[in-house]
Amino acid sequence: MDESQSRDFIRQVIDEDLKTGKYDGRVHTRFPPEPNGYLHLGSAKAIWVNYGIADEYGGKFNLRFDDTNPIAEEKEFIDSIVEDVKWLGADFEDRLLFSSDYFQQMYDYAIDLIKKGKAYVCDLNAEDMKEYRGDYNTPGKNSPNRERSVEENLDLFERMKKGEFPDGSKTLRAKIDMTHPNMNMRDPPMYRILHATHPHSGDEWCIYPIYDWAHGLEDSIEGITHSLCSIEFENHRPLYDWFLDELDIYHPQQIEFARMNVSYTIMSKRFLKELVTKELVNGWDDPRMPTICGMRRRGYTPEAVKEFCYRAGIAKKANIIAFELLEACVRDDLNKKASRVMGVLDPLKIVIDNFPEGEIDMLDAINNPEDPDAGSRQVPFTREIFIERADFMEEPVKKFFRLAPGREVRLRYAYLLTCNDIIKNDAGDVVELHCSVDLDSRGGNAPDGRKVKATIHWVSATESIDTEIRLYDRLFTVENPMGEKDHDYKEFINPDSFKTLAGCKVEPAVKDLEHGDTVQFERTGYFCVDPDSTDGNIIFNRTVGLRDSWARMQKGK
């Protein structure tokens, strides 16, 4: 640990606990997802808070499925969550754990509590229980069954477990205080009857523990020291503590921090699911989705996601982290790692009149200026090439210093090129340029040292590969889609968030790439090979564009 670094409030608590020897110097955290959906950026944050802290202090980290509600949970989600946690880089070693493995122990603890007169079987149905609970302003009323004898409670609870009663007919409840100002303390249910097959424990149980009862026990059983969770559990902490205290068992400390929101996206599992089921996106792994699998498909790296979670920080204040920060982290990481190639998204044909027909000139190109070990490759240059349509302007505006009639630019790693003629179609669109090249400038250096203002990318017209490119933009048009009271978040879906470009031209080096590989198209952005690609048809996803000060200058006007 670097003591000179600023410490968030959780690390400060842990520092103090270490100093006082509260947990014998141990640090043990956990990530407790319910297997009822896919992990997303918010989950990544929770993982990096928990795993990051354990790792930093030389402690342990558990992946624990909080699988106490068989109605909502599926094997599919268990598998995807394990995959995503591993991909993110959180190492739970051999501790892939399931709450459902503790059901017997929890049951035994419940019997302890009944024997202590602190829990009772209640016959109220859901509707009546709600009625009896009162609300924020009015105190609740005691259940008619609150004073049942310990013997009767023990008997009833055992029969609940044996399956003698139908779903919803009885619950086991903690006996606390129906007038408590904290609603969570108004005799909260601990068990409900649910005759359902569980994805991990099968049909072994027909009573299932409820979160508040289960979670502290799980933490206690695993020897967790610091149970880090989000703010909405703050009001549950008194109950977390109450159960552990009444049982008089090992007592971890729950600490809450603010969940992370990110601008222009949403982080709710429920609504993410709605986007998928209503086909507003193309599945959970749509590259626009903030899901882990979506970001993976988009080409975001686990290192970038981790860095983002760290830069976002930890505090208790409600927050919306700028999406731009995520993009900055992705660019930072990819800049160091991604090989460069040239790709033309919107091709404009150029014929170089003074370059021999049929000749293929193989030119050296550096793979990654940021990484000398990445080596170099050869790029074929021919008489006919493509450049980016946006790199030519018939009537160049001020500060545009790329190609224009009579103007010279550098073709990256190739030759200095001058535009001589423009060919237009009947509609007046520029369809082709006739240019010439300074044959003494091979490699891109001016023989007389003359300055050339711009360097543009290009691709051979005959020796390039045709690809499809998918462009993604922010999923929503507003920073906080959930924040508009009178509007449904779906109204803000960005109609331009997904575009497909066909007929893009990329240099031949990309044919060796595999699914998921990322490259930088020079001057354009980072692109990764989509799993939809086949041998004859490479499809690229744009992960993120390069910073483009020209584009910003234009937008500012």
Added chain:
RNA sequence: AGUCCCGUGGUGUAGCGGUUAUCAUGCUUGCCUUUGGAGCAAGCGACAGCGGUUCAAAUCCGCUCGGGACUACCA
């Protein structure tokens, strides 16, 4: 309305009684450049308000204002 939590540049974040109020992102400008990328340099921009304690308050106390969480047999 009740309980709990939280207010530092546009967005996040540090600060723990004395600082030119940190860092990142963002934006602006300059340098450099065979990516208008990267890098480098400079700049812009904040302590919610009001009282109090103190020689000294972003830091401690009180009030006001503002924001968030919570009324599932979900987690």
